[in-house]
Amino acid sequence: MYVFSDDFGLPVQLTFDPDEYRSHSAGHVLIVPFYQGKLLFTRHRSRGVELPGGKIEPGESSLAAAVREVYEETGAVLEGIERIGQYTLSGGQRKDIYIAKVLTYEKNPPGADVQETVMFADIPRDIKNDEQFSRILRDDVYPLTLERALRHPFAAHSGQ
Numbered sequence: 001m002y003v004f005s006d007d008f009g010l011p012v013q014l015t016f017d018p019d020e021y022r023s024h025s026a027g028h029v030l031i032v033p034f035y036q037g038k039l040l041f042t043r044h045r046s047r048g049v050e051l052p053g054g055k056i057e058p059g060e061s062s063l064a065a066a067v068r069e070v071y072e073e074t075g076a077v078l079e080g081i082e083r084i085g086q087y088t089l090s091g092g093q094r095k096d097i098y099i100a101k102v103l104t105y106e107k108n109p110p111g112a113d114v115q116e117t118v119m120f121a122d123i124p125r126d127i128k129n130d131e132q133f134s135r136i137l138r139d140d141v142y143p144l145t146l147e148r149a150l151r152h153p154f155a156a157h158s159g160q
């Protein structure tokens with residue numbers, strides 16, 4: 001388990017241990033979607049560039065919320081998705097972390113809060129001081145999750 005402070009100075013706990021995250025239900029999801037070896041981001045209208053994610057709706061499973069949020073925020077249709085971790089913010093808010101393999105996506109997704117889907121030539125790694133990224137990505141969740149996600153088969157470029 002990793003323990004650190006977020007960009008607001010509040011405590012965060014992050015785990016990639018399935019025994020740990022399977023024993024706690026989450027209210028939110030964060031998705032790390034890969035398309036042909038590149039990471040798919042969304043540009044939120046007010047917060048900036050971030051990974052897709054959001055709230056789990058009443059009666060919805062964490063997995064269903066992850067699939068829905070990726071579609072709403074990137075227009076992506078997935079060919080694979082897997083939960084890889086969970087983090088807890090101060091106040092007890094938990095977010096399940098998923099990695100996904102994208103089959104197709106839309107440049108201009110259907111969600112009202114998003115401006116566009118964003119893909120960089122190279123996957124951004126050090127974003128803590130990059131103003132184009134949302135503050136919610138500027139803690140240790142992103143680099144620690146990215147390190148783990150890049151080792152997953154979903155991150156591999158499948159070729160043309």
